[in-house]
Amino acid sequence: MSIAKCILSRRAFNALAGVAVFAAMVPAPSFAQNATIPIIVKDTTSFFWQIVLAGARKAGQDLGVNVPELGAQSESDINGQISILENAVAGSPAAVVIAPTEFKALGKPIDEAAKSVPIIGIDSAADSKAFTSFLTTDNVQGGRIAADGLATAIKEATGKEEGEIAIITSLPGVGSLDQRREGFLDQVKTKYPGLKVVADKYADGQATTGLNIMTDLITANPNLVGVFASNLIMAQGVGQAIAENKLGDKIKVIGFDSDEKTVGFLKEGVIAGLVVQDPYRMGYDGIKTALAASKGEKVEANVDTGANLVTKANMSDPKIDALLNPKVN
Numbered sequence: 001m002s003i004a005k006c007i008l009s010r011r012a013f014n015a016l017a018g019v020a021v022f023a024a025m026v027p028a029p030s031f032a033q034n035a036t037i038p039i040i041v042k043d044t045t046s047f048f049w050q051i052v053l054a055g056a057r058k059a060g061q062d063l064g065v066n067v068p069e070l071g072a073q074s075e076s077d078i079n080g081q082i083s084i085l086e087n088a089v090a091g092s093p094a095a096v097v098i099a100p101t102e103f104k105a106l107g108k109p110i111d112e113a114a115k116s117v118p119i120i121g122i123d124s125a126a127d128s129k130a131f132t133s134f135l136t137t138d139n140v141q142g143g144r145i146a147a148d149g150l151a152t153a154i155k156e157a158t159g160k161e162e163g164e165i166a167i168i169t170s171l172p173g174v175g176s177l178d179q180r181r182e183g184f185l186d187q188v189k190t191k192y193p194g195l196k197v198v199a200d201k202y203a204d205g206q207a208t209t210g211l212n213i214m215t216d217l218i219t220a221n222p223n224l225v226g227v228f229a230s231n232l233i234m235a236q237g238v239g240q241a242i243a244e245n246k247l248g249d250k251i252k253v254i255g256f257d258s259d260e261k262t263v264g265f266l267k268e269g270v271i272a273g274l275v276v277q278d279p280y281r282m283g284y285d286g287i288k289t290a291l292a293a294s295k296g297e298k299v300e301a302n303v304d305t306g307a308n309l310v311t312k313a314n315m316s317d318p319k320i321d322a323l324l325n326p327k328v329n
Contacts, residue, residue, distance in 0.1 A: 085110070168238060
């Protein structure tokens with residue numbers, strides 16, 4: 001399913017976010033003729049997860065599947081997601097699609113859930129071998145893409161791939177974020193010896209914390225030339241700190257994922273690039289795969305849903321524009 005076929009202005013986001021939160025609290029009506037496949041995301045209030053839910057919703061419409069849209073209101077609410085998973089499985093669905101919030105903590109709950117129904121993982125891994133299929137960005141490769149993008153931006157600004165850089169990770173122990181960090185650091189070490197990582201920071205999942213960490217880094221590291229903010233929330237906070245200090249020309253930032261705020265930062269030159277996934281495809285193909293698995297059909301064990309580096313130079317390309325401006329109806 002092409003993300004370009006379902007485009008709606010981001011202005012609808014706030015209203016839709018409220019609908020998704022409501023949907024997470026109130027069970028969707030049951031239709032006897034339809035299979036029920038809940039999708040459990042990390043955070044129903046984030047634009048990224050709204051796109052995932054939009055893809056899942058469209059798959060439900062296309063395939064005749066009842067898709068309850070579930071999730072907590074914060075990616076840090078690990079226990080909340082475990083409870084949501086347990087309650088979803090108790091309803092005897094045909095299958096469950098889930099984006100685990102934390103690698104270790106979700107392992108055993110997913111093992112247990114998989115004893116009852118097929119479990120399809122999306123976005124982030126968990127400490128479990130019980131997934132029937134797993135659809136995600138190759139996050140290690142995503143980290144490498146970010147390192148390449150940062151090195152290029154630094155060279156364009158300074159004439160060389162050298163200088164002090166930092167990485168800021170939203171939360172510790174999250175599979176996708178750990179993999180992005182791994183890929184980034186490995187690429188820097190092996191391909192860009194002139195870049196020196198002087199700070200490797202973890203936040204608490206809040207944009208304001210990312211803002212504060214970045215502000216402190218600016219003060220403590222006057223020679224800083226680049227930063228990798230490894231998810232949307234950190235890109236928001238880091239971008240805000242760069243904007244407030246008017247350092248877009250001096251400190252190059254590569255973020256991960258996009259929303260109206262970070263795309264605005266990109267247009268304004270506050271940040272140099274965004275590694276953008278295809279969350280719509282994660283949601284759509286997650287439900288499609290879950291339905292196939294529930295019928296006993298063979299499905300791929302691992303599916304790479306792709307990632308692209310978006311810069312000011314390529315953001316108007318049709319393929320990139322479709323990823324930056326998905327329709328979430």
